[in-house]
Amino acid sequence: MATNYLKKILSARVYDVARETELQLAPELTKRLGNHVLLKREDNQPVFSFKLRGAYNKMAHLSPEAIKRGVIAASAGNHAQGVALSAAKMKCKAVIVMPVTTPSLKIDAVRARGGSWVEIILHGESYSDAFKHSELLGKKRGLTFVHPFDDPDVIAGQGTIAQEIFSQHQEPIDAIFVAIGGGGLISGIGEYTKAVSPKTKVIGVQASDSDAMNQSLKAGKRIEMKDVGLFSDGTAVKLVGKETFRICKKVVDEIVTVDTDEICAAINDVFTDTRSILEPAGALAIAGMKKYVQKKRIQKKTLVAVACGANMNFSRLRFVAERADVGEFREAVFAVTIPEERGSFKRFCQLLGKRNVTEFNYRIGDQSEAHIFVGVSTQKAGDSEAISKHFRKAKFATIDLTHDELAKSHLRHMVGGHSVLAKDELLYRFEFPERPGALMKFLTSMAPNWNISLFHYRNHGADYGRILVGIQVPKNEQKKFQVFLEKLAYPHWDESNNPAYRLFLK
Structure with missing residues (x-):
């Protein structure tokens, strides 16, 4: 018998620990994109993530006997904090298995949320290792497993976000953008949305190097990725859930994939509008919304993006700031070869005109030519291609490195070294x-x-x-x-x- 998710969402128990979050206008994004942009601020939850909803709803529906025995979960971050806080609230013992690679910041946060009710076990180098160990340990100790996404009660808990969105905004909503990892968040939001507003599009957003759901929907079956990118660690899932895949097949209208630079640009956008800093997974929906608007050329629509998490390591911000300009098409980088002769450098600079040079690296190559690594301010997508043509027209051999990961992460800091x-x-x-x-x-x-x-x-x-x-x-x-x-x-x-x-x- 199919689960009645509308009924489960309407009867979900989340507000003992979670709060109704703001549906906030993003004025700068609204102005730039030409659409009415609203942010659902799940980053303002007590654990700075939506994960609290599903974890608590799952535990709140357990029998007294199961609560007495305790629960177990596997997580490297946000889900662990949700389970820990829920365990302390319900006075339920919780074992949380985390990879040994988990930063101490997140381990300390889980310990602080759960106090004496939580036992933390570090096992394996990845979430997959921790997940397998938690399943074995749960059976051995008789503990109930609280899945991070592939569970009807967890999905229903996340679905309360959509319930809030439609109660907070009475006018029609054209599309809701939601980050996808394992699929629990978009499954809950999608089930509620399609039940109460079938014309509203539900659009998933994934990191281009962690798009298991995108690949699965295209293939018509669950596809397990061999490796996933780790920048958006909150959505780095190799295999989506059985139930979430089933739901996504019927409620997701489209999936947009975005790269690291586009995620960094979205983090910057949200900071500009709210002075809040999202984690990479938390900014996925905003990055996807921007890309969708550009691709479809839509105007004057009402768009909601779920800002789903803000558990960001402070030291990661320097990388985000460095890459945000590229993701926002505010910087392009090039390798340019110029003749090693007097006047050629000045001639090259004249080609740049009034454009701002963001970076310039040069080392003499040989007696005939020199190689330059140069960064240039840009205004919009496509500028880098136009600038490349401009350089080549002046007889300077040019390679556009704007989308070259090696150049952006390493070479710009170590140019010169034949x-x-x-x-x-x-x-x-x-x-x-x-x-x-x-x-x-x-x-x-x-x-x-x-x-x-x-x-x-x-x-x-x-x-x-x-x-x-x-x-x-x-x-x-x-x-x-x-x-x-x-x-x-x-x-x-x-x-x-x-x-x-x-x-x-x-």
Whole structure:
């Protein structure tokens, strides 16, 4: 028998711990986008995330016997805090399994929410590891598992957000934009929305490197991703839920995917309008709404975006600020080759006209030409392509690096470095877990005759670090190197043929 989600949402118990959050006008976004933009401020919940609703509703519907035995959950952040606060409120023992890579900030937050009612266990390097361990431990101890998204009571709890939206705004709503990880939030919002306002579009938003639901809906079956991006860690789910997938097939009208730069720009947009700082997953809906408006060229519509979380590490803000301009099309970056002769530099600068130069890196290459890494202020999408044509028309060889991850994360900080000594060099980007021993694991796994010829690391205040490594591997040991990569099991990308690398470092 199918679940009556409208009934479950209307009878959900969330307000013992959650609050009705504001549906707030975003004046600057409204002005820029030419649409009436409203933000549903779930970042203002006591745990700075919507997750509290579903966790508490699930626990509130458990039998007294189940509450007495206790509950268990797996989470690396927001869901854990929701379960912890709910456990303290209901005086219920809760075991929360978190990956060993979880930052101490989040562990301390969970402990503070739950106090003596919460037992924290650190296990595995990923959410998947923690989830599997929690299932085994729950069966062994007889604890009830509180799923972060694939549970009818959790879904109904999240659906109360839509109930509030429609009670707060009596006029027609054209579309609601919702972040998707495992699918619990959009399933609850979608069920309620389609029941009370079928014409309102429900549009999901996913990070382009963590779009399991998008891939699943296109394939008509659940697709498990091998790896997911970690920037939007709150939505980094490899496999969506069975129930959430079933619901999304009928209630989601469209899914928009956005990249890291677009998420950073959305964080900046919300700060401009509210002076609040969202976490990457919390800003997904806003980023997707902006992209949808641009793509569909819609005007004078009423759009709601769910700002679903604000558990942001402060140290991550420097990365967000750096990338927001690119995501907002306010900066473009290029590799430009100019003749190594008097007057060529001045001629190049004259081409820039009144555009503001945001970055300029130069190192002499040889006697005939020089390679320049330059950042330029832009006004809108498509400007970088126009500027590239402008440079090429003046006979300057140009590569547009605006969407090149290697250039934006690493090369802009280390331009200049050709070396005749770097024979047989392979260039790889890695994501290391941000914990002691990660680098030593990398170094000790390498063959002793391989030499590190380049190493660049920047801490972004996230659960992982971005590393660029040049390794000299003899050509007859290429297969051995591939085995090393598989055993290491860190996310990695081969950048050996990247054109920016060949210009500036090769």
